[in-house]
Amino acid sequence: MGQTLTEKLIARACGRDAVTPGELVTCKVDLAMMHDSGGPRRVKPMLERLGARIWDPDRVVVITDHYVPATDDDSREIVATARDWVKTAGVRHFHDSIGICHVVLAEQGHLRPGIFAVGGDSHSPTGGAFGCYMFGIGATEMLGVLVTGEIWLRVPQTIRLEWTGHLAHGLSAKDMMLAMCARLGMDGGRYQSIEYAGPTVRALGMQERMTLSNMAAELGAQAGIVEADQTTRAFLAAAGVASVDIESWQGDADAVPAELHRFDANALAPQAAAPHSPANSAAVTDHGVVPMHVAYIGACTGAKLVDLRMAAEVLRGRRVAAGMRLLVGPATAQDEAQARTEGTLGALLQAGAELLPNACGACAGYGAWRFEAGTRVIASTARNFKGRMGSSSAEIWLGSPYTVAAAAVTGHLTDPRLLLDRASGIVDRGN
Amino acid sequence: MGKAWVFEGSIDTDMLAPGPYMKFGIEEIARHCLEALDPNFASRVRPGDVVIGPRNFGLGSSREQAPAALRHLGVAAVLAPSFSGLFYRNAINVGQLVLECPAADSIRNEDDIEIDAASGQVFNRTTGSIIACAPVPPHLLAMVKAGGLLPWLEQRIERGELQTR
Ligand code: SF4
Numbered sequence A: 001m002g003q004t005l006t007e008k009l010i011a012r013a014c015g016r017d018a019v020t021p022g023e024l025v026t027c028k029v030d031l032a033m034m035h036d037s038g039g040p041r042r043v044k045p046m047l048e049r050l051g052a053r054i055w056d057p058d059r060v061v062v063i064t065d066h067y068v069p070a071t072d073d074d075s076r077e078i079v080a081t082a083r084d085w086v087k088t089a090g091v092r093h094f095h096d097s098i099g100i101c102h103v104v105l106a107e108q109g110h111l112r113p114g115i116f117a118v119g120g121d122s123h124s125p126t127g128g129a130f131g132c133y134m135f136g137i138g139a140t141e142m143l144g145v146l147v148t149g150e151i152w153l154r155v156p157q158t159i160r161l162e163w164t165g166h167l168a169h170g171l172s173a174k175d176m177m178l179a180m181c182a183r184l185g186m187d188g189g190r191y192q193s194i195e196y197a198g199p200t201v202r203a204l205g206m207q208e209r210m211t212l213s214n215m216a217a218e219l220g221a222q223a224g225i226v227e228a229d230q231t232t233r234a235f236l237a238a239a240g241v242a243s244v245d246i247e248s249w250q251g252d253a254d255a256v257p258a259e260l261h262r263f264d265a266n267a268l269a270p271q272a273a274a275p276h277s278p279a280n281s282a283a284v285t286d287h288g289v290v291p292m293h294v295a296y297i298g299a300c301t302g303a304k305l306v307d308l309r310m311a312a313e314v315l316r317g318r319r320v321a322a323g324m325r326l327l328v329g330p331a332t333a334q335d336e337a338q339a340r341t342e343g344t345l346g347a348l349l350q351a352g353a354e355l356l357p358n359a360c361g362a363c364a365g366y367g368a369w370r371f372e373a374g375t376r377v378i379a380s381t382a383r384n385f386k387g388r389m390g391s392s393s394a395e396i397w398l399g400s401p402y403t404v405a406a407a408a409v410t411g412h413l414t415d416p417r418l419l420l421d422r423a424s425g426i427v428d429r430g431n
Numbered sequence B: 001m002g003k004a005w006v007f008e009g010s011i012d013t014d015m016l017a018p019g020p021y022m023k024f025g026i027e028e029i030a031r032h033c034l035e036a037l038d039p040n041f042a043s044r045v046r047p048g049d050v051v052i053g054p055r056n057f058g059l060g061s062s063r064e065q066a067p068a069a070l071r072h073l074g075v076a077a078v079l080a081p082s083f084s085g086l087f088y089r090n091a092i093n094v095g096q097l098v099l100e101c102p103a104a105d106s107i108r109n110e111d112d113i114e115i116d117a118a119s120g121q122v123f124n125r126t127t128g129s130i131i132a133c134a135p136v137p138p139h140l141l142a143m144v145k146a147g148g149l150l151p152w153l154e155q156r157i158e159r160g161e162l163q164t165r
Helices: A005-013 A040-050 A073-089 A101-107 A124-130 A139-148 A173-184 A206-214 A230-238 A305-315 A333-342 A344-350 A401-410 B026-031 B065-072 B085-093 B138-146 B149-158
Strands: A024-028 A031-035 A060-064 A093-096 A116-119 A133-136 A150-154 A158-164 A193-197 A223-226 A259-264 A271-273 A281-283 A294-297 A325-328 A376-379 A395-399 B002-006 B050-052 B077-080 B098-100 B112-116 B121-124 B129-132
Touching (some): A005 A024, A005 A116, A005 A133, A005 A193, A005 A223, A031 A101, A040 B149, A060 A073, A060 A101, A101 A116, A101 A333, A116 A124, A124 A133, A124 A206, A133 A223, A139 A150, A139 B085, A139 B149, A173 A259, A173 A271, A173 A395, A193 A206, A206 A230, A294 A305, A305 A325, A305 A401, A333 A344, A376 A401, A395 A401, B085 B098, B085 B138
Parallel strands (some): A031 A060, A116 A133, A158 A193, A158 A259, A294 A325, A294 A376, A376 A395, B002 B050, B050 B077, B077 B098
Antiparallel strands (some): A024 A150, A271 A395, B002 B112, B112 B121, B121 B129
16 A cells, blocks of 8 residues: 555655554654744743754744734844844744745745644644745744754654535635534644645645645644645745755555545635634625625735735725725735735735735734724634734634635625626736 | 643634734743633732643644743643644644543533543542543653753754764
């Protein structure tokens, strides 16, 4: 019997020909990513206590995004610690205030098929979109990686989520994801490895694949992988990565996953998740008329260039409804610059959007952007847990960028297909 | 032995370590641990008490302040039918004992609980019943007993098992 891609990736990292689900193995880490919140400010004192240095500074990437721009002394100190520490630790790969870690990591060409990576953030499975094994860990476990260059792992089972059919205009990876959350639940991933597969997935651009991998976290999986192909190669070439091996990193045709779930894109309608769980997803039209106060295009999950384009497609030539606020925080400075050049950003701003920094912003609920009691928000983010974005009586709904933009225009939950001109063509999913 | 604190529904990392307090140290975060579900928990829980939770306990973010807040409050163990994988790893790493117990929901609030971590046996002294839990693998239990990954690494360095360059 052949091996799944998950098993091949882990076998290479632990120096074996093959591995079996359930085995405990120790893997060598190719890449460790940290952000300002869980990174230097937490690992620095622990490294000092141990008197240890990091095993390989060139395999470490530090990105500031949670507490930037700093709004108070505590935040300033956290960010300053990151800036100082990378210098003393000799970490060259430091991306300061240029965007949200998971999106920056991809954009800057740090990910590639075949690698084994960890990140100090729960949405680290995002990296799996590049055909690598990447998962999230806490700060103390990151310390262990920084000192030893290794991490233990129970070889996960492979859960294959297979999509067939065509994603119609007005639908996106986010809708696929919310539908999977509704069907499988937030522990459907059982801390195993999800592999997204099938023609619908292969037709997606990299940033859309990243949305799927990102929200493997919401399915409770350890990783969420998409096999690399020419789309991966083209994205990495644009990010400055010259040669990429995709052939070695494909699952065997006769590999048998532990679970297989099939989904039909032809039958998919735009989805929205009611508070306070992504698993509370259903077709937008099944929720009825739900008035909204704030529409938020943000986060690593829902504010990449491709997401901004979707929102702009709905908002172009329209205005945000009276009494409604539209917040847009482009995921990275690079995506924002491209959106500005091509007119995507202009369409959003002309519709009345307020521009937020290229950072986690309201998604983390850490800083200045927090929603008041009783506010009803529809967001393109990943998570709508009670109290996450501010008051525990704030109601957070989740939807695709199309759906968030449609609510911004009408002031209530709306099927975005009603606002999309069928003749206007399809958003460029090439990113 | 300690008193059981039973929580139902869904418990995520934002409830255990709420975002607005994340910029502070563990003392301040722990003061707000689970306040969305029980505003008195942090002030009333006593060292040795046991938290009983729902399945997929600790889902959400990678912040290890979630288990660290419980440990800071002196919680002897968290018992739940299942844990979020990330929370489970973090708990071990910060030295917080967690036990998977399919029948955790048989425990009532304020029951008097005693735990034998090595065997995975939980004694409910209020009802006289024994609840079987999955034992923690020995090498992970050793890490919890050492106080977490950091002191465990310290011990390995002292024994010369690990080079720190
Ligand atoms: S944008 Fe939100 S989900 Fe993404 S890394 Fe930041 S806080 Fe986490």
